[in-house]
Amino acid sequence: MTLRTPRRPIPDPLPMxxxxxxxVIFLLKNLNGVIRETDLKTRESLIQSGGHYSEMLPIExxxxxxxxxxxxxxxxxNANKVxxxxxxVSEQILRRNGSRTVLVSLARAGTPIGVLxxxxxxxxxxxxxxHYSISIIRGKGMDENAILYILQHHPEYKLQFIDGWTxxxxxTMxxxxxxLKFQATYGYELDSDLAVLTDPGHCVNTFGTREDFLIPSACLNSTVSGLISRTVLxxxxxxxxxxxxxxxYQELEAENVSGLFVDTISAQFKNLDREHLANLPLKNTEITWKGLKDLEEIQKKYQVRDINLLKPGLGETTRVLLRRLPERILVNEPDNPNLKHILLLAKDRGVPVEVFPELTYACCGMIKQLS
Incomplete structure (x- = not known):
């Protein structure tokens, strides 16, 4: 397939x-010294009054x-489970795409998964x-310059997008x-398949499990993702x-556990039977968007004006508690052992926890609605 582009070649990235x-190679521009973090309350107010989350950074x-x-x-x-x-997921990717594949992680939560x-x-x-890590931003799309760069350097390869969870x-949307926009602009068809470790939302085809279990990298921010912030546009x-x-965030190097995370998980690979994993039958792969349907019920019950204020699953609920203003946390069953860190964070921040039976996810974070 020929890439239709009038642009000159995209310059090589600087180390990041x-x-x-x-x-991994990060296809990102270093903004050290030119952008300052915004405090939590100001950032939340700006986002809910029409500002875009990608235009500012939270304080870590x-x-x-x-x-x-x-x-x-x-x-x-959870090392062995992860x-x-x-x-x-790796065997599924190899089965679908073959060996001429570029791994394209979505920064930043997808990056440590792509490394694995x-x-x-x-x-x-x-x-x-x-393996590259690129930016994708809800409401604005993916970094087309990063995609062009990858295609210029790997013209005969297939791109496989990777994230941590759904x-x-x-x-995914x-x-x-x-x-689709990239194809309309450049005449090049990309496969939008998103590979994740866990798909509790039932919205992708390539996943390791649909159980909503804790991927430990969801616990932390930059210090488990190569010291990289959220992406900015x-x-x-x-x-x-x-x-x-x-x-x-080079200043956080003393707290950096990015290497520890991938090294600990990678050490478990020797215990895996690759042929067994390669020949696992694909079961229950239907995309039903069951998780989204649950959220629509929650939105109706709690009169949440914007569904984007609901963040389902262990990974997203963790992020609500770490960097947003949470109103409450919903859990499927309070004795779920996967919820230990959620309950700890909620207690630490004084956030109420309520049981919402038959929730597809282990939990869901609800962001406070500001007037």
Missing amino acids: GSYSPED YQPSAEYLRLFHQSLQE AEAAGI LKRYLLEKRGLNLP GKGAI TLRDAC RKDLIGEQDFHGARY
Whole structure:
């Protein structure tokens, strides 16, 4: 397929993030020194009054010692489970795309997952696939310069998009629309399939499990994602030839557990039977958007004006508690062992927890509606 582009080649990225370039290359513009973080209340007010979350950065949450202990505990408890899900997804990708595949993680939650898939395929299949991390922003789309860069350097390869988990499917839909827009602009068809470790929202085809279990990387922000901030897209900061931007929090290196996370999970690969994972029958892969239907019920019951104020699943609920103003947390059953860190964070921030029976997800975070 020929890429139709009038642009000159996209310049090479500068080094970014704490991962080895053997693990991942960030296609992001370093915004250190040109953007300042916005406090939580101001940021929430700006977003709910029409501002876009990608135009500002939150102040990075500094977890307590107790919460960090919980991260390390969940990492030890779930390492094998995460490794197995990574192996299942890797084998599915290989089965669908073959060996000429570029792994394209969605920054930032997708990045450590992409590193795991790359390492699995190298260790268990002897395949050293290229791996990049790019920005995608709800309401604005994906970084087309990053895609152009990848296609310029790997013209005969298929791109596989990767994220950590699904919530209500907003990024899934954003990616699908962005791929259609890219095809209309450049005449090149991208596969919008999104590979995730866990798909509790029932909205993708490529996943390790649909159980809403805790992926330990969901516990933290930049310190488990290569010290990279959320991605930024602002006209005064990002030029026509630039990648989307981000901060590189080098000052947090002492708290950085990005390497520890991927090393701990990768160490479990030796225990996996690759042929068993490769031959697992694909069951219950139907996309039903069941999770989104649950959210519509919650929206109606609690009179939530904007469904984007509901953040379902362990990963997204964690983020609500870390960097938004939560109103309440809904849980499917309070004794669910996967909820330990959610209940700890809610108690720490004084957020009420309510039981919502038969919830598809383990939990759902509700952001406070500001007048």
